[in-house]
Amino acid sequence: MEGKGKRASHIYRAAAEIMCEKGYEATSMNDIAEAAGLTKAGIYHYIRGKEDLLFEIMNYAMDAVDHGVVAPAREIEDAEQRLRVIVERHTRSVLEGVGALTIVLEETGALTPAHRRAITARKRAYFEFIRSTLRCLAAEGKLLPVDPTVATFSLLGMILWISRWYRRDGPIGAEQALRDYVEIGMSAVLRKTS
Amino acid sequence: MEGKGKRASHIYRAAAEIMCEKGYEATSMNDIAEAAGLTKAGIYHYIRGKEDLLFEIMNYAMDAVDHGVVAPAREIEDAEQRLRVIVERHTRSVLEGVGALTIVLEETGALTPAHRRAITARKRAYFEFIRSTLRCLAAEGKLLPVDPTVATFSLLGMILWISRWYRRDGPIGAEQALRDYVEIGMSAVLRKTS
Numbered sequence: 001m002e003g004k005g006k007r008a009s010h011i012y013r014a015a016a017e018i019m020c021e022k023g024y025e026a027t028s029m030n031d032i033a034e035a036a037g038l039t040k041a042g043i044y045h046y047i048r049g050k051e052d053l054l055f056e057i058m059n060y061a062m063d064a065v066d067h068g069v070v071a072p073a074r075e076i077e078d079a080e081q082r083l084r085v086i087v088e089r090h091t092r093s094v095l096e097g098v099g100a101l102t103i104v105l106e107e108t109g110a111l112t113p114a115h116r117r118a119i120t121a122r123k124r125a126y127f128e129f130i131r132s133t134l135r136c137l138a139a140e141g142k143l144l145p146v147d148p149t150v151a152t153f154s155l156l157g158m159i160l161w162i163s164r165w166y167r168r169d170g171p172i173g174a175e176q177a178l179r180d181y182v183e184i185g186m187s188a189v190l191r192k193t194s
Numbered sequence: 195m196e197g198k199g200k201r202a203s204h205i206y207r208a209a210a211e212i213m214c215e216k217g218y219e220a221t222s223m224n225d226i227a228e229a230a231g232l233t234k235a236g237i238y239h240y241i242r243g244k245e246d247l248l249f250e251i252m253n254y255a256m257d258a259v260d261h262g263v264v265a266p267a268r269e270i271e272d273a274e275q276r277l278r279v280i281v282e283r284h285t286r287s288v289l290e291g292v293g294a295l296t297i298v299l300e301e302t303g304a305l306t307p308a309h310r311r312a313i314t315a316r317k318r319a320y321f322e323f324i325r326s327t328l329r330c331l332a333a334e335g336k337l338l339p340v341d342p343t344v345a346t347f348s349l350l351g352m353i354l355w356i357s358r359w360y361r362r363d364g365p366i367g368a369e370q371a372l373r374d375y376v377e378i379g380m381s382a383v384l385r386k387t388s
Contacts, residue, residue: 109215
C-alpha cells in the first residue's frame with residue numbers, strides 16, 4: 001500500500017480532472033488510463049473499476065480535508081481562532097490543490113449505496129466540525145444573529161466555489177485570494193466589533 | 195411561442211431535475227419525456243434534442259435571473275441598497291425555485307461551442323453587474339479591503355450553493371434562511387460600521 005501512495009495520488013488527480021472535463025458518465029476507463037499515462041492493463045493493476053475509483057478519489061479528497069484542515073484546527077481551543085484556521089486551511093487547499101477533486105466530491109449519485117453512505121458520513125462529520133465551532137461562537141456572543149447551519153453552508157459554499165472559478169495562471173495571486181477569502185469568510189459570520 | 199410558455203417551463207423544470215438526479219450524460223430523451231409526463235413523440239413537439247433542451251433550460255434560468263434580480267436591482271441608485279436587493283432576490287429565487295435549474299447551469303461542457311459562448315456571455319454579464327456594484331461600494335469606502343472579483347465570487351458561491359443543500363420540507367424555513375443569507379452576504383463584503 002505504501003509504495004502505491006504516490007502513483008495512486010497521481011491517478012486520482014488525473015482521473016478527477018478528466019471526469020470534470022467530460023462528465024463522470026461519459027468518462028471511460030480508457031480516458032482515465034490515458035490521462036494518467038498508463039495502459040488500460042496498467043490501470044487495472046491499481047483500481048478495480050470506475051465506481052471504485054470514484055469512491056477512492058472521494059476518500060482521498062476527504063483525507064486531505066481531515067489531515068490538512070480538521071486535525072490542525074482541532075488543536076485550537078479558542079473558537080474564533082479555530083474558525084480562522086478552518087477557513088484559511090480549507091481555502092488554501094482549494095486554491096493550491098486540484099479543483100477537480102473538490103468538484104468530483106459532488107458526484108455521490110454515481111456511488112453504490114454503501115459507498116455513498118460512507119462518503120456522506122465523512123462530509124457530515126466535517127460539516128458538524130464547522131457548525132460546532134460556530135455554535136461555540138454563538139455561545140460567546142460572537143456569531144451574527146443567524147442560524148449556525150445556514151452560516152456553515154454559507155462558508156462551505158464560498159470556499160468550495162473556488163474550484164469553479166479560480167485559475168492559478170489567472171490575474172489573482174493565490175496569496176491575495178487567500179487573504180481576501182479569510183477576511184470575507186470571518187466577516188461573513190462574526191458580529192462587528194467596533 | 196406564447197402558448198408554449200407554461201408547458202415549456204414545466205418541461206424545463208422536470209428535465210433539470212432528472213438531469214441532476216441521473217447526470218446529464220446518463221439522462222435519455224425517454225427519461226425526460228417520462229419526467230415531464232409526455233410521450234417521446236410529444237416531447238419532440240417541444241424540443242429538438244437533448245443538447246438543445248439543455249441550452250433552452252439554461253436560457254430559461256438566466257431569464258429568471260435577469261427578470262427577477264437584475265431588472266429590479268438596476269433601478270436602485272444606492273450601491274448598498276442595490277447589493278441588498280441582488281442578494282435578497284437571488285437567494286429567494288434559489289430557495290423558492292427549482293434548485294436543479296441552478297445546478298444544471300454548470301453543465302456548460304455539454305453545450306455546442308456556439309451555445310456555450312452564448313451562456314457564458316450571459317453569466318459574465320450577471321457577474322459584471324454584481325462586481326460593478328461592489329466597485330461602487332469600494333469607491334464609497336464601504337467595501338472590505340478585498341478584491342471585488344474575489345468578493346463577487348464569494349457571494350455567488352454562497353448563494354448558488356443553496357441549491358445543493360436547502361430542502362423546502364427541511365427544518366429551516368425559507369423566510370429564516372433568506373433573512374440569514376442577506377445578513378451573512380452583506381456582512382461578508384461590507385466594512386464594519388460601529
